Amino acid sequence: MNLSEEDIEQCQRAFNDLDDRGEGEIMADDLEIALEMVGLKQKPHKVHKLISEIDDGNRGRIKFKEFLGLYARLKYAGLQDDDQDMIDAFVAMGGNEDTSGNVDAEKLIRIIKNEFELTIDIEGLIKEVDTDGSGVIEFGEFKELLKTNYLQDDENDYP
Numbered sequence: 808m809n810l811s812e813e814d815i816e817q818c819q820r821a822f823n824d825l826d827d828r829g830e831g832e833i834m835a836d837d838l839e840i841a842l843e844m845v846g847l848k849q850k851p852h853k854v855h856k857l858i859s860e861i862d863d864g865n866r867g868r869i870k871f872k873e874f875l876g877l878y879a880r881l882k883y884a885g886l887q888d889d890d891q892d893m894i895d896a897f898v899a900m901g902g903n904e905d906t907s908g909n910v911d912a913e914k915l916i917r918i919i920k921n922e923f924e925l926t927i928d929i930e931g932l933i934k935e936v937d938t939d940g941s942g943v944i945e946f947g948e949f950k951e952l953l954k955t956n957y958l959q960d961d962e963n964d965y966p
Contacts (some may be wrong), residue, residue, distance in 0.1 A: 808824070809878050810875070810878070810882075812885045814878070814879075815844050815875065815949055817872075818845055818874060818875050818878050820844075821841050821844035821869070822841060824844070825837045825840060825841055825844075825854055825922050831871050832869060832870050832871075833868065833869050833874070834867060834868060834869075835858045835862050835866075835868060836867075837871055838854055838857065838858055838874075838884050839851065839854040841874060842877075842878075842881070844884040845878060847878065847882065847965060849881070857877060861873045861874075861876070861877055862947050863872070867891035870943050878920060891953045893902050893946075893949070893950050893953060894906060894946075896949075896953065897910065897946055897950075900914070900915060900918070900947060900949070901914065901916040902949065907946075908946075909941075909943035909946075910943065910949055911942075911943055911944075912937060912942050912944055913942075913945060915929070915930050915933065915944065916930060916933070932952055933952065935946040936949075936951045936952045
């Protein structure tokens, strides 16, 4: 997939802001900031993996061409990464890698409340997504549950 001129310009602006030497390279340590500047915030452990993939020779510097290629890859593969994270979480809770199977709702409630100590209304959320009322969460329901905006509601409770 080709990047638009707007994508390229956005990447160039972010890259230039971090190119402290003006040599067309940024420090590998700045990759996380650069990606965030172009709307592709990544978890720190993923950034380290990405650096190892694109920083040939472990020079600690990344060229614009490498950054642009990474931007394109992340922008168009982002949904796949999100889906894999969902599948990994589903499997960790008892589902299958091929997204078959299910997660026991009671087990999920125990983990959310006791292990993670979250104060969200997990029972209410499960009731909303368990549309067939089976008491088990299939992958589609699990995915909906994880996409729920409960954090926005909790943020309003704190000064």
